[in-house]
Amino acid sequence: MEKLSLQLNDGVMTVFVFNVTKQADIPTIIMVHDAHGLTPDALEQAKWLSQHGYRVVAPDVFYRVGELQTTSILGNTIEAMMSLRKGMTNQGHKSDMEILSRHIKNTYHSNRKIGITGFCLGGRITYLAASNTSDFDAAVAFYPTRLREADPAITASLKPIDNGKNINIPLMIFFPELDEFNPPDGIEVIHKASITNKHPLEIITVKGANHGFAQSGSPGFHPQSSKEAWGRTLDFFSTHLF
Secondary structure, three states: OEEEEEEEOOEEEEEEEEOOOOOOOOOEEEEEOOOOOOOHHHHHHHHHHHOOOOEEEEEOOOHHHOOOOOHHHHOOOHHHHHHOOOOOOHHHHHHHHHHHHHHHHHHOOOOOOEEEEEEOHHHHHHHHHHHHOOOOOEEEEEOOOOOOOOOOOOOOOOOHHHHHHHOOOOEEEEEEOOOOOOOHHHHHHHHHHHOOOOOOEEEEEEOOOOOOOOOOOOOOOOHHHHHHHHHHHHHHHHHHHO
């Protein structure tokens, strides 16, 4: 594992890179954490994914409020969760992911493809990357939040689905059946807004699962659903990144 400090437009972001190999040029996946921050559990999940033949990059997207800040550090409250998003914008997320992907390619002299995945807020950032940049080759979003609306904690936030027709890479989205953030009628709106007829789009409703089902450190973790979703995710990235 390597720890990098990356200069971005809004400050310095800490980034962890797993499967740091100079001998073989392998695809990269950027894994964006959820609304709780880049926790030890998030880093363990990035390490696990790297064991499947990818260079995995775990950025701290809450860098604007300090290095490696998490809800557990700030008190595990809604207020803490909202405060971590201070200074965020849709454009800022787009810029961060563009600069990060190009930095990884330059640092590791990689000409291989790059994917992106994320959970909750990280799923939202994944969707934004899929619909607003040309730096990624495939994306998988787990239970993305607030795709149909502005995020009140993000400055000048627009609805991500407003750019859904600009999606220019294969995209898979997992929506847990019991997730209150994305009711069935909302999922249908997202589906219709994201169809471009140019690239594969897979919308998957996970029966009996709730928000956080694919993260072992989450209260909503559902082992069987997680296993099945990660199996599909690995197949998806294998198809589009190799």
